[in-house]
Amino acid sequence: MESGQPVFEAIGLTKKYEDETLALDHVSFSVRAGEIFAMLGGNGAGKTTTINLFLNFIEPTEGEARINGIASHKDPLTAKRNVAFVSENVMLYPNFTALQNLDYFSRLGGKTQYSKENYHAVLRRVGLQEEAHTKRLRGFSKGMRQKCGIAIAILKDAPAILLDEPTSGLDPQAGFEFIELLRSLRDDGKSILMSTHDIFRAKEVADVVGIMNRGKLIMQKHAAELAGHDLEELYMKYIAGHIRDAA
Amino acid sequence: MLSTIIVKELKNIIVSPKFSATFAVTSLLLLLSVYVGINEYQATTRQYEAATGLVDQRLRETRSWARLSNRVYRVPNPMHVFVAGVNNDIGRTSIIDPTEQVKLTNSTYNDEPIYAAFRFIDFTFIVTIIFSLFAILFTYDAVNGERENGTLQLTFANALPRVHFIAGKFVGLWLGLIVPLLIPIVLSVVLVLAYKIPLAVDHWMSVAAIVLVSLLFCTFFIAFGICISAVTRRSSTSFLFLLVAWIVISFILPRAGVMAAGTLHPVASVAEVEGMREAFAKQIWAKHRDEMQERFRKRADEMQNMTAEERSAYEDEHAWEMMEQEDKARKDILKQIDLLGKKLEEETRNGRRQQEGLALVLSRFSPASAYQLAAMTLAGMNIDVKSAYEDALSAYRASFVTYKEKKEKESGDSGGIRITVDSNTGFKFSMGRESGSLDISEMPRFNASRFSFSGVLASALPDIVLLCAFTFLAFAAAFVAFLRYDVR
Numbered sequence: 208m209e210s211g212q213p214v215f216e217a218i219g220l221t222k223k224y225e226d227e228t229l230a231l232d233h234v235s236f237s238v239r240a241g242e243i244f245a246m247l248g249g250n251g252a253g254k255t256t257t258i259n260l261f262l263n264f265i266e267p268t269e270g271e272a273r274i275n276g277i278a279s280h281k282d283p284l285t286a287k288r289n290v291a292f293v294s295e296n297v298m299l300y301p302n303f304t305a306l307q308n309l310d311y312f313s314r315l316g317g318k319t320q321y322s323k324e325n326y327h328a329v330l331r332r333v334g335l336q337e338e339a340h341t342k343r344l345r346g347f348s349k350g351m352r353q354k355c356g357i358a359i360a361i362l363k364d365a366p367a368i369l370l371d372e373p374t375s376g377l378d379p380q381a382g383f384e385f386i387e388l389l390r391s392l393r394d395d396g397k398s399i400l401m402s403t404h405d406i407f408r409a410k411e412v413a414d415v416v417g418i419m420n421r422g423k424l425i426m427q428k429h430a431a432e433l434a435g436h437d438l439e440e441l442y443m444k445y446i447a448g449h450i451r452d453a454a
Numbered sequence: 455m456l457s458t459i460i461v462k463e464l465k466n467i468i469v470s471p472k473f474s475a476t477f478a479v480t481s482l483l484l485l486l487s488v489y490v491g492i493n494e495y496q497a498t499t500r501q502y503e504a505a506t507g508l509v510d511q512r513l514r515e516t517r518s519w520a521r522l523s524n525r526v527y528r529v530p531n532p533m534h535v536f537v538a539g540v541n542n543d544i545g546r547t548s549i550i551d552p553t554e555q556v557k558l559t560n561s562t563y564n565d566e567p568i569y570a571a572f573r574f575i576d577f578t579f580i581v582t583i584i585f586s587l588f589a590i591l592f593t594y595d596a597v598n599g600e601r602e603n604g605t606l607q608l609t610f611a612n613a614l615p616r617v618h619f620i621a622g623k624f625v626g627l628w629l630g631l632i633v634p635l636l637i638p639i640v641l642s643v644v645l646v647l648a649y650k651i652p653l654a655v656d657h658w659m660s661v662a663a664i665v666l667v668s669l670l671f672c673t674f675f676i677a678f679g680i681c682i683s684a685v686t687r688r689s690s691t692s693f694l695f696l697l698v699a700w701i702v703i704s705f706i707l708p709r710a711g712v713m714a715a716g717t718l719h720p721v722a723s724v725a726e727v728e729g730m731r732e733a734f735a736k737q738i739w740a741k742h743r744d745e746m747q748e749r750f751r752k753r754a755d756e757m758q759n760m761t762a763e764e765r766s767a768y769e770d771e772h773a774w775e776m777m778e779q780e781d782k783a784r785k786d787i788l789k790q791i792d793l794l795g796k797k798l799e800e801e802t803r804n805g806r807r808q809q810e811g812l813a814l815v816l817s818r819f820s821p822a823s824a825y826q827l828a829a830m831t832l833a834g835m836n837i838d839v840k841s842a843y844e845d846a847l848s849a850y851r852a853s854f855v856t857y858k859e860k861k862e863k864e865s866g867d868s869g870g871i872r873i874t875v876d877s878n879t880g881f882k883f884s885m886g887r888e889s890g891s892l893d894i895s896e897m898p899r900f901n902a903s904r905f906s907f908s909g910v911l912a913s914a915l916p917d918i919v920l921l922c923a924f925t926f927l928a929f930a931a932a933f934v935a936f937l938r939y940d941v942r
């Protein structure tokens with residue numbers, strides 16, 4: 208699965224917001240099928256902006272964000288057919304039960320063939336306790352909603368998965384289970400692009416780690432290259448170095 | 455895709471806790487208003503029957519043609535059950551008599567001010583105030599609420615055209631709000647049937663049209679709510695904005711239109727007109743008195759050098775001539791006053807009509823006014839009712855007076871014990887013949903014009919079209935705004 212066409216591809220991706228903030232500055236990378244790319248970076252580094260560009264929530268100022276070779280801003284509908292997304296703060300519909308939320312978003316994702324049993328199965332897979340399946344989301348904790356969001360992404364069964372800080376709000380056990388889940392998705396041949404602040408988990412699960420700072424991708428290394436290094440140290444070093452360079 | 459969104463919207467409305475509560479209140483108010491309307495109509499009908507019975511009895515008991523005078527009561531309109539319009543504000547009865555102008559007096563609100571203080575809340579009022587609020591309550595966060603929830607992002611992470619989303623949203627919300635509203639509407643129709651309110655086919659068509667226009671009005675607010683939620687980022691902002699807009703549309707604009715028209719196009723008040731007429735009458739009578747004195751002095755001068763016998767002979771000779779002269783002068787003056795009165799009345803009426811027209815044009819900037827005017831017109835209860843009725847009554851008065859004069863002449867009866875000095879009939883001393891009751895079988899009766907659906911529809915059409923335009927505009931604006939909406 209290492210070879211083949213890249214699923215996610217950022218080519219000179221640049222985004223300047225209306226207020227002249229340069230959020231992304233010629234960022235290029237690619238993620239192949241069966242590969243997990245973890246974006247690290249401080250607050251405001253440009254991680255969410257990158258993800259939003261892949262989803263065509265915003266238009267790139269320069270460059271392209273491609274999914275399966277299709278530029279998101281040129282043919283958003285086709286591009287989005289191939290991607291599942293878990294946002295930073297999953298809220299879903301508070302008046303719907305977990306099952307109803309799953310059903311609605313699966314249908315939107317073009318999957319109408321699922322049965323109730325499928326929904327229960329996937330909720331079990333993401334580790335949502337059984338009694339919560341038929342409860343309204345109104346009373347769910349952030350982690351429980353996060354699990355529902357991940358379930359929705361799994362159900363879409365798209366070749367590409369975008370995750371914006373998926374482990375924030377998960378308890379340690381859920382975090383651990385989530386890593387397992389990501390591995391199994393990778394083994395299914397999914398291409399995963401995730402942003403995270405969790406250096407430890409990133410190192411554990413990612414095939415490629417990228418470090419972003421002030422809109423630039425300042426480091427990009429394969430897991431093999433990182434072996435034996437302390438990623439946390441590396442991260443600090445790179446950021447400090449970049450700040451020094453910029454000054 | 456479209457159906458998925460529609461179904462989701464429907465579900466979302468139905469499972470939302472605020473829905474059952476607001477729906478119950480809305481339904482209850484609607485049914486209550488129709489129930490009160492039914493009671494009011496029945497009470498009005500009873501009053502009408504009693505009053506016309508009394509008039510009939512009085513007519514039968516009238517013993518002389520000269521004293522024959524009629525009184526007409528406005529026929530109760532069964533559409534009152536749904537639309538009060540100006541029904542309670544305009545007079546219910548007018549005297550029909552040669553000496554008095556037609557004027558509708560004794561309105562419900564005049565006779566029973568308590569009702570004026572707490573105005574009758576009718577179906578259209580419920581629609582204007584409650585339905586619109588209901589619509590706002592479920593649409594204010596249609597778009598920005600989903601953004602705040604993060605569901606808008608998640609939704610558009612899918613291959614979903616924006617047009618589908620907003621159209622599905624509109625259809626779903628529309629079905630989710632309109633279909634439930636049909637339940638109390640149908641129930642109120644059942645109520646009307648149960649109470650056997652005499653609605654003719656034309657009335658029923660009008661009821662159907664009013665229901666449709668009400669739903670159209672509600673549709674406007676749904677589209678408006680979605681539109682505002684698609685031009686704002688926060689649901690708290692759109693809620694506040696919609697609340698203010700709702701107050702402006704429902705309460706301020708309609709009144710502002712009327713007030714502005716009053717300032718831009720002032721019309722003399724009834725009291726002012728009365729004053730002008732009185733002043734004229736006073737002046738002309740004073741002139742008459744002076745002239746009369748002049749004439750008397752002249753005659754006295756002529757008679758100055760006469761002996762007593764000559765004087766009485768002269769007086770005998772000229773008595774008729776003098777009397778005729780005085781009578782003619784008096785009649786002349788009365789005619790002049792009457793003419794001026796008519797002219798003034800005509801002028802103020804025209805002025806008022808123009809003012810009303812201007813007020814209506816101005817207040818129509820509010821969809822609520824357009825709706826209420828359409829509903830009132832469809833029910834035959836708009837502000838034209840008064841003038842239309844008074845016109846019909848004036849026409850009737852003319853035929854009644856002709857009839858009365860003819861009968862008076864035929865019978866030579868002028869009624870009562872009277873001394874009449876008249877240039878036509880001369881000097882007369884007569885006792886009313888106690889001839890028993892009069893034969894009034896040929897007396898013309900007042901026939902109120904029949905309610906015609908095509909008629910009211912034609913007059914209501916401009917307002918209906920206007921309401922459609924408002925709704926379309928709001929919908930188009932919502933569409934355009936959403937196509938550019940930042941889903942993050």
Ligand SMILES: Nc1ncnc2c1ncn2[C@@H]1O[C@H](COP(=O)(O)OP(=O)(O)OP(=O)(O)O)[C@@H](O)[C@H]1O
Binds near residue numbers: 225226249
């Ligand atoms: N809509 C916007 N308008 C203007 N500037 C924006 C907008 N959204 C983001 N930015 C700016 O772009 C930069 C990158 O923001 P982004 O949200 O991509 O950061 P991030 O890496 O996701 O941060 P975090 O870890 O806090 O989520 C920041 O400087 C931010 O202030």
Ligand SMILES: [Mg+2]
Binds near residue numbers: 254255256295371
């Ligand atoms: Mg972010």
